Amino acid sequence: MDIIEKQNVIEIDDAFRENVKERFIRYAKIYSTSSSENADKGIIPSTPQQFDFARELKKELESLGFKNIQLTENCYLYANIPATLGFEKTKPFCLLAHMDTVEEVSGLNVNPQVFKNYDGKIIDLKGGIKLDPSKIPALCQAAEESDTVITTDGTTLLGGDDKAGITIIVSALEYLMSHKDIPHGKIEVIFSPDEETGHGMDKVPLNLLESKFAYTVDGGHLGELESECFNAFRSDITFKGIASHTNNARANGMVNAISMAGAFIQSLPRGESPETTDGRLGFYCPLKINGSMEEASVSLFLRDFDKDNMEKRKALVEQLAFAAASSFGGNAEVKHVQQYLNMKEGLDKVPYVKEVLINAYKVCGVEPVMTPIRGGTDGSRLTEMGIPTPNIFTGAHNYHSASEWVSLKQMVKATEIIIELSSMITKL
Numbered sequence: 001m002d003i004i005e006k007q008n009v010i011e012i013d014d015a016f017r018e019n020v021k022e023r024f025i026r027y028a029k030i031y032s033t034s035s036s037e038n039a040d041k042g043i044i045p046s047t048p049q050q051f052d053f054a055r056e057l058k059k060e061l062e063s064l065g066f067k068n069i070q071l072t073e074n075c076y077l078y079a080n081i082p083a084t085l086g087f088e089k090t091k092p093f094c095l096l097a098h099m100d101t102v103e104e105v106s107g108l109n110v111n112p113q114v115f116k117n118y119d120g121k122i123i124d125l126k127g128g129i130k131l132d133p134s135k136i137p138a139l140c141q142a143a144e145e146s147d148t149v150i151t152t153d154g155t156t157l158l159g160g161d162d163k164a165g166i167t168i169i170v171s172a173l174e175y176l177m178s179h180k181d182i183p184h185g186k187i188e189v190i191f192s193p194d195e196e197t198g199h200g201m202d203k204v205p206l207n208l209l210e211s212k213f214a215y216t217v218d219g220g221h222l223g224e225l226e227s228e229c230f231n232a233f234r235s236d237i238t239f240k241g242i243a244s245h246t247n248n249a250r251a252n253g254m255v256n257a258i259s260m261a262g263a264f265i266q267s268l269p270r271g272e273s274p275e276t277t278d279g280r281l282g283f284y285c286p287l288k289i290n291g292s293m294e295e296a297s298v299s300l301f302l303r304d305f306d307k308d309n310m311e312k313r314k315a316l317v318e319q320l321a322f323a324a325a326s327s328f329g330g331n332a333e334v335k336h337v338q339q340y341l342n343m344k345e346g347l348d349k350v351p352y353v354k355e356v357l358i359n360a361y362k363v364c365g366v367e368p369v370m371t372p373i374r375g376g377t378d379g380s381r382l383t384e385m386g387i388p389t390p391n392i393f394t395g396a397h398n399y400h401s402a403s404e405w406v407s408l409k410q411m412v413k414a415t416e417i418i419i420e421l422s423s424m425i426t427k428l
């Protein structure tokens with residue numbers, strides 16, 4: 001794609017920044033923690049408080065003039081803004097962010113602390129939590145730029161993941177609706193429940209969606225652009241033995257399934273585990289072992305960015321399982337279950353989706369940092385469903401902890417990028 005020049009002069013003034021900050025703080029204070037236990041049972045949303053947040057958002061979108069606002073029975077909030085005059089034929093696209101926050105740290109009574117013109121002093125929070133810019137490069141950068149930093153009070157998480165994303169989307173579209181001179185096509189929005197439980201796209205109302213591509217706004221530091229994630233499979237291995245009383249086990253030909261399972265796990269390459277790899281290296285990770293002498297089962301995660309390598313991993317698991325079983329005179333069965341796939345493949349088929357985003361980053365003065373995700377995202381699930389979906393940064397940091405913080409400058413920059421992106425898409 002040829003570089004598309006900057007399309008608009010976006011007025012980023014104090015009022016704009018103040019609006020983004022106030023909106024974020026308002027969202028952060030709303031309790032919306034999800035529950036893996038319920039979500040794993042198929043209950044979506046997994047907690048009623050996610051509906052509370054969705055209803056608040058719905059009211060806000062109504063007052064801002066969004067169209068076709070719908071809150072589904074599974075707590076997905078859909079809305080859109082129509083194309084500007086003459087751009088009805090522009091490709092529509094969708095923006096997504098998730099409403100829930102992670103359950104490991106409390107999300108109740110969040111009390112955001114604002115450090116305006118942050119001066120680089122150590123931030124001292126309750127419970128002895130210290131944010132020290134000499135140990136956190138991104139925080140050091142925030143101090144150098146006299147950024148506004150928003151933290152927790154130390155007793156809860158902040159929920160920047162992903163309330164920063166919702167803030168950015170609502171603020172960008174509010175801006176577009178009040179600046180009709182900026183051309184754009186139809187823009188759809190989905191705010192979803194239960195991303196943190198891994199079930200965020202289980203009930204996504206694709207039937208409401210006209211867009212053929214989308215962007216999640218759920219990343220971290222300035223410039224991050226995620227368009228690649230692991231291919232993920234789970235292998236379930238069952239070892240079959242022959243039980244016998246221990247007193248005459250030799251005569252009876254005891255075959256111990258537990259020993260086979262142990263030998264199998266021992267034979268996995270130790271240098272290819274999550275704790276010994278990072279970056280682009282894949283791994284095997286045993287996560288469950290269960291059994292008796294007669295039958296033992298092992299589940300493990302297989303992860304690899306490369307599709308062919310994943311096939312090799314599956315083959316190796318089979319080979320090692322059969323070898324372990326036969327060395328004890330038993331049998332093994334191996335089943336591989338696909339969990340999610342690298343979104344790169346789906347995105348490579350429609351390169352403009354990522355290219356126009358890279359372009360929007362650049363004209364807004366942000367160098368894209370392509371980070372492969374060592375996990376899956378709502379975007380990877382959507383890409384599998386046929387809607388290629390890269391991920392945009394939000395300015396949130398130290399996710400899933402009481403030391404979580406967000407950078408206002410970075411949130412505002414992401415908002416600017418989305419405004420620019422929306423009008424660049426009219427050139428595709």
Ligand SMILES: [Zn+2]
Nearest residue numbers: 161162195218
């Ligand atoms: Zn998130």
